[in-house]
Amino acid sequence: MFRAELIEKVARFRYAQDDPASNLSACPSLVLNADYTPLSYYPLSLWPWQTAIKAVFLDRVDIVASYEREVHSPSLDMKIPSVIALRQYVKHSEFPAFTRFNLFLRDRFQCQYCGSGSHLTFDHVIPRRLGGRTTWENIVSACAPCNMKKGGRTPGQAHMHLAERPIRPTSWQLQQQGRLFPPNYLHETWRDWLYWDIELEE
Incomplete structure (x- = not known):
């Protein structure tokens, strides 16, 4: 089947109950790598249901679990995948990109001087006027x-103490940091594949 036909087939899917108020955006698919670990913890690796179904038809993923909700096409009824696993392993780069978001994640979204999580900016530990560079090892999160x-x-000179010495994190370290920030909503079918650093409830 040609790619265009697959895309058209996915586009024809409709929610089984045909309820205009139904919010299918509330049915994303958790994406696992081929080793059945999440592609990303923070942000959590989620695909829209249309993308997940398209990947199923293209034989790029296996369905691990599904929602009870269904979609229909003229020739097929299908439950919406809630967890999918890639068939080919995606190797992560050793080090993450040096971005504002990743910097804040490394520092747990806290000012490295006072611990505040509000009005975060970034600060050169050694100021640029003194030769400080814009690198992982010289930039920290700081409130305004x-x-x-x-x-x-x-x-x-400012009599201010850094909470931690800034380092260049590995991708693994950054993902470990991401586990400190579980999302507000976790579908029950996701929980066997996610491990969050939260207190277990009895």
């Missing part, structure tokens, strides 16, 4: 008040 207080000085 602490950033202004420190100004163009080193932490020692």
Whole structure:
């Protein structure tokens, strides 16, 4: 079957109950790597249901679990996949990209001077005017008040203490940090594949 035909077939799927108020965006698919670990913890690796079904028809994924909700096409009824696993393993790069989001994630979304999680910016530990570079090892998350207080000085000059020495994290370390921030909603079929650092309930 040609790719265009597959795309058209997926586009013809309709929710089985044909309820205009039904929110299918509430049925994303958790994407696992070929080793059945999540592609990403934070943000959690989720695909829209249309993308998941398309990947099923293209033989790129296996369905691990499904929602009770169904979609229909003229020739096929199908439960919406809730968990899918890639057939080919995706190797993660050793180090993540140096982005603002990844920097905040490394620092647990906290100011490295006072611990606040509000109004985060980033700060050069060694100021640029003193030769400080824009690298993982010289940039930390800082709230706006602490950033202004420190100004163009080193932490020692400003009498401010860093919570942790900034490092260049590996992709694995960053994903471990992501496990500290579970999403508000986890579908029951996802829980066997996710391991969050939260207190277990009796």
